[in-house]
Amino acid sequence: MRTGIELHEARVRYGPLEVLHGVTFAAPAPGLTVLLGRNGSGRTTALRTLAGTAPLTAGAVTWDGADVTRLTAHERARRGLCFVPDGPAVFGHLTVAENLDLADPKATPDLAPALDAYPELRPLLPRRAGTLSGGEQRMLALSRALLATRARVILIDEPTQGMSPAVTSRTYDLLVGLSTHACVLIAEQRLPPGLRGHAGRTAVVVHELRRGEVVFSGEASELSRRGRP
Helix, strand or coil, X not given: CCCCEEEEEEEEEECCEEEEEEEEEEECCCEEEEEEXXXXXXXXHHHHHHHCCCCCCEEEEEECCEECCCCCHHHHHHCCEEEECCCCCCCCCXXXXXXXXXXXXXXXXXXXXXXXXXXXXXXXXXXXXXXXCHHHHHHHHHHHHHHCCCCCEEEEECCXXXXXXXXXXXXXHHHHHHCCCCEEEEEECCCCHHHCCEECCEECEEEEEECCEEEEEEEHHHHHHCCCC
């Protein structure tokens, strides 16, 4: 049975500073989960902990009910976890086409799903990714997630950073589509307007972090009724 990915009583320290204070939450599979929090709330650390790039001080990570706390980031990736961190999440010295090819290094991927989702990238295929604008780099990073056909868990930190409103709206539609067959967890400062109700037939799950602790867990529609941003 697929239960998604979960944090259990997670504590993470950066030197003497504890960033997560016993955080517990679950992202169901399939489904779309939004991890809300302002800068410094711990949301980025929570994603990195799930991805295996930030070690736990205490607690556990489970995936489909199995403890994966001791698995490295690349071992989790092999099992189908795709992580898109915030900021420039591309290989700047490679071309756009070469970045897309890395979505599945064992095969020649069909680039059509990525280029259909973001046609803006088509004329940029021969350019080095490091020369793209922030929004274009974000599109490229997300395109690689679209091409990762074996991805079962997709973690994305601020997916629409630097994008225009039109591309932002299109991106959330893409994420809703991915969530029909995968566990999709995105970190945002505010709940995107298009996700306040329901994503298709499935309710959007929201967990809000504040100063390293979960202060709300429920459906997006419930958060909206409370008048929260």
